[in-house]
Amino acid sequence: MVRLCSRCHHRIEQSDGDVAHACPQCGAEAGLEEVLPTPFAVRLFAVCLVGAVLVAGSAVALAIL
Secondary structure, three states: OEEEEOOOOOEEEOOOOOOOOOOOOOOOOOOEEEOOOOOHHHHHHHHHHHHHHHHHHHHHHHHHO
């Protein structure tokens, strides 16, 4: 399991049986969050958004010429 310290953004790698009670880098005891994979819908939205920005940018560039 991978946890991320919300204070210093240090990634903590640990096995399934271990539980981190504090960040080894900054010593924060609260804010150790489990890193979850990004959902497919969010990744698909990001791809569509980038595509729309590229199409709009090329349309503006062609309109200027």
